[in-house]
Amino acid sequence: MRxxxxxxxxxxxxxxxxxxxxxxxLALIMISIFAISLPSILENFSSPKEEVVVISNATDIEVSxxxxxxxxWQWKEADPNQLSFFKQVAQEGKILGLYVIxxxxxxxxxxxxxxxxxxxxxxELSMYLQSKNVQKIALNNNLxxxxxxSLFVPVVLEKGEFTAKNxxxxxxxxxxxxxxxxxxxxxxxxxATGVASEKASRVMEVMVTKVNPLSMIFGKIFGIALASxxxxxxxxxxxxxxxxxxxxEPAKSxxxxxxxxxxxxxxxxxxxxxxxLLGYLLYASLYAVFGSMVSxxxxxxxxxxxxxxxxxxxxxxxxxxxxxxxxxxxxxxxxTFPFTSPFNMIILVMKDAASLLxxxxxxxxxxxTTFVFGYFxxxxxxxxxxxxxxNLKLRQLIMRKS
Amino acid sequence: xxxxxxDVNKHFGPYHAVKxxxxxxxxxxxxxxxxxxxxxKTTTIRMILGLLRQESGSILWEGKSLxxxxxxxxxxxxxRGLYPKMNMLDQLIYFGQLxxxxxxxxxxxxxxxxxxxxxxEYIKKDTGDLSKGNQQKIQLIAxxxxxxxxxxxxxxxxxxxxxxxxxxxEVTRDLIQQKKTMIFSSHRMESVESFCDRVYLMKxxxxxxxxxxxxxxxxxxFKYVNIxxxxxLEESLIGLQTDFVRKGKEYQVQVKTMxxxxxxxEKLKNIVDIRKIGIADPSLNQIFIERVGD
Numbered sequence: 138m139r140x141x142x143x144x145x146x147x148x149x150x151x152x153x154x155x156x157x158x159x160x161x162x163l164a165l166i167m168i169s170i171f172a173i174s175l176p177s178i179l180e181n182f183s184s185p186k187e188e189v190v191v192i193s194n195a196t197d198i199e200v201s202x203x204x205x206x207x208x209x210w211q212w213k214e215a216d217p218n219q220l221s222f223f224k225q226v227a228q229e230g231k232i233l234g235l236y237v238i239x240x241x242x243x244x245x246x247x248x249x250x251x252x253x254x255x256x257x258x259x260x261e262l263s264m265y266l267q268s269k270n271v272q273k274i275a276l277n278n279n280l281x282x283x284x285x286x287s288l289f290v291p292v293v294l295e296k297g298e299f300t301a302k303n304x305x306x307x308x309x310x311x312x313x314x315x316x317x318x319x320x321x322x323x324x325x326x327x328x329a330t331g332v333a334s335e336k337a338s339r340v341m342e343v344m345v346t347k348v349n350p351l352s353m354i355f356g357k358i359f360g361i362a363l364a365s366x367x368x369x370x371x372x373x374x375x376x377x378x379x380x381x382x383x384x385x386e387p388a389k390s391x392x393x394x395x396x397x398x399x400x401x402x403x404x405x406x407x408x409x410x411x412x413x414l415l416g417y418l419l420y421a422s423l424y425a426v427f428g429s430m431v432s433x434x435x436x437x438x439x440x441x442x443x444x445x446x447x448x449x450x451x452x453x454x455x456x457x458x459x460x461x462x463x464x465x466x467x468x469x470x471x472x473t474f475p476f477t478s479p480f481n482m483i484i485l486v487m488k489d490a491a492s493l494l495x496x497x498x499x500x501x502x503x504x505x506t507t508f509v510f511g512y513f514x515x516x517x518x519x520x521x522x523x524x525x526x527x528n529l530k531l532r533q534l535i536m537r538k539s
Numbered sequence: 540x541x542x543x544x545x546d547v548n549k550h551f552g553p554y555h556a557v558k559x560x561x562x563x564x565x566x567x568x569x570x571x572x573x574x575x576x577x578x579x580k581t582t583t584i585r586m587i588l589g590l591l592r593q594e595s596g597s598i599l600w601e602g603k604s605l606x607x608x609x610x611x612x613x614x615x616x617x618x619r620g621l622y623p624k625m626n627m628l629d630q631l632i633y634f635g636q637l638x639x640x641x642x643x644x645x646x647x648x649x650x651x652x653x654x655x656x657x658x659x660e661y662i663k664k665d666t667g668d669l670s671k672g673n674q675q676k677i678q679l680i681a682x683x684x685x686x687x688x689x690x691x692x693x694x695x696x697x698x699x700x701x702x703x704x705x706x707x708x709e710v711t712r713d714l715i716q717q718k719k720t721m722i723f724s725s726h727r728m729e730s731v732e733s734f735c736d737r738v739y740l741m742k743x744x745x746x747x748x749x750x751x752x753x754x755x756x757x758x759x760x761f762k763y764v765n766i767x768x769x770x771x772l773e774e775s776l777i778g779l780q781t782d783f784v785r786k787g788k789e790y791q792v793q794v795k796t797m798x799x800x801x802x803x804x805e806k807l808k809n810i811v812d813i814r815k816i817g818i819a820d821p822s823l824n825q826i827f828i829e830r831v832g833d
Contacts, residue, residue, distance in 0.1 A: 140637055143637055147633060151622075151624075335620075338620045338621065339616065339619060339620030340621055343620055343678070345590055346588050346590070346612060347637040347638055348637055
């Protein structure tokens with residue numbers, strides 16, 4: 138136990154004092170803060186509104202009202218006798234356009250002079266005038282105010298939900314899944330590289346005589362796990378502090394993705410932490426074994442490819458199937474099967490589509506599998522680390538006598 | 540405190556790496572384990588260290604099955620390895636603690652050895668930035684700083700310059716004086732000859748020669764007459780029907796007995812000009828080449 142603690146402390150210290158760790162932590166924090174602040178920053182830097190001049194010959198069209206409804210442009214009213222002047226200004230491109238609104242028997246008509254011919258402006262102005270016309274007809278036909286308002290109530294078009302309403306936004310779930318994937322890959326590779334480097338520098342020859350393989354492998358895995366949790370806390374803590382500081386208004390969405398974090402509960406965070414940690418421990422054991430199979434860290438890419446494929450397949454099965462419909466049998470299976478469950482059960486949890494029993498079974502199976510693979514890793518690890526020369530294959534490693 | 544290995548066997552697949560190996564090392568004794576690459580030395584050492592399990596036979600320490608938990612082992616592996624980005628003192632403290640020392644004791648002992656081996660100036664330097672010789676010194680310290688009962692040194696002199704080799708020899712002599720039980724595996728026969736009371740010579744996994752150096756040399760059945768002359772001796776030596784080799788200026792003639800050697804000297808004295816001549820036992824190196832060379 139003492140040697141486990143020593144290896145644990147050493148692995149943790151080695152990891153957190155490495156330049157790559159500090160740079161990654163800093164980069165993660167900076168990128169996240171930048172992403173959150175981006176919409177506010179863009180707003181500050183966005184170009185000023187373009188000017189549109191209106192000559193209204195229609196009695197019921199007020200430019201001040203147009204300004205209130207069509208807010209993307211800056212509106213200016215002009216007299217009919219200024220027509221030629223503003224035509225000239227529009228031709229020179231100094232304003233976006235000159236719009237002359239007339240009124241005839243059935244509807245409004247617009248003559249416009251613009252060099253850039255803004256389709257959006259034309260479409261929105263046309264829609265606005267159309268609605269004004271409907272409003273006018275309704276008024277002339279003595280419709281009540283309520284009926285007039287009813288004419289403009291839009292059709293409700295809403296996507297039906299398969300699960301309960303208490304779900305975290307898809308984007309946040311997606312980000313969590315990606316975080317688990319990236320973290321397992323990053324820290325798993327760190328473990329494999331650490332083992333391979335110790336083999337390559339032959340310090341392993343000294344270590345195996347001083348520490349038993351069980352303490353060595355798990356000291357390393359848990360040491361790096363703690364380093365990852367520190368990074369994790371530093372990352373989320375900094376982002377939370379930044380949001381709380383109110384320096385910028387956090388974005389409500391990124392593109393078409395909703396970024397609302399309000400549905401995220403402590404329970405969600407605890408499950409996220411459990412599945413991340415268990416997933417990491419399971420895959421870390423495999424990374425340690427695969428790291429022990431090579432003689433040099435440069436050879437790791439090819440050797441750890443099967444783990445990378447398994448990880449990617451597990452994460453993308455969630456993106457392809459489970460996020461879309463967590464109620465499918467396939468989704469339930471993927472959320473229970475130990476290698477895919479860290480990625481998929483978290484989706485079900487975030488979408489509030491898993492019962493406590495299902496979550497418990499998934500965690501239970503993951504814990505058992507982690508123990509079995511941890512035991513297996515501790516058994517084959519010493520055979521790998523004492524082998525030098527040609528890379529071992531997994532089958533050779535398992536069959537090899539100690 | 541003695542080590543006793545009795546009738547040990549080990550296979551790797553169809554390859555019989557160690558065949559019916561028996562050897563013993565007494566307290567305060569240094570024993571040489573010799574052999575070419577692939578002779579089974581490292582496998583034997585790994586079995587003693589408990590890193591490999593023997594298929595048959597026994598490895599005993601003081602009459603009981605050797606357990607790493609009950610005995611303090613010091614091991615300097617053939618392949619050197621340290622954490623390149625850790626400084627010298629931190630590394631020694633870490634290794635010392637892994638051997639059960641307190642942090643304070645490990646630091647104290649580490650500093651003592653650093654001072655003795657004259658590497659104080661590099662104390663805060665990362666070991667990856669040190670010369671091979673200095674790295675080797677750190678590894679030697681790591682192998683002995685926890686006062687082990689059994690010390691196994693695998694090729695301790697490789698890569699050392701003469702000054703450092705001399706320093707290491709002094710340390711080794713001290714350890715022998717402190718009654719440590721030691722196993723030496725080396726290709727540097729002169730070192731083995733100067734430290735070891737007994738040797739085990741391995742070939743293809745089995746011991747082909749063992750015993751005290753004196754007995755081995757006596758039983759070897761040959762002596763060498765070494766002659767240095769100002770003139771070529773080939774014709775004269777062929778004329779005397781001798782089996783000889785020329786090594787630079789020196790001619791080395793193999794004879795079976797002291798009498799034969801004296802007879803040869805007498806004969807040569809009359810026909811050539813001799814600068815230097817003498818009769819010597821075979822060196823361990825000569826026996827090694829003779830017994831394990833193809």
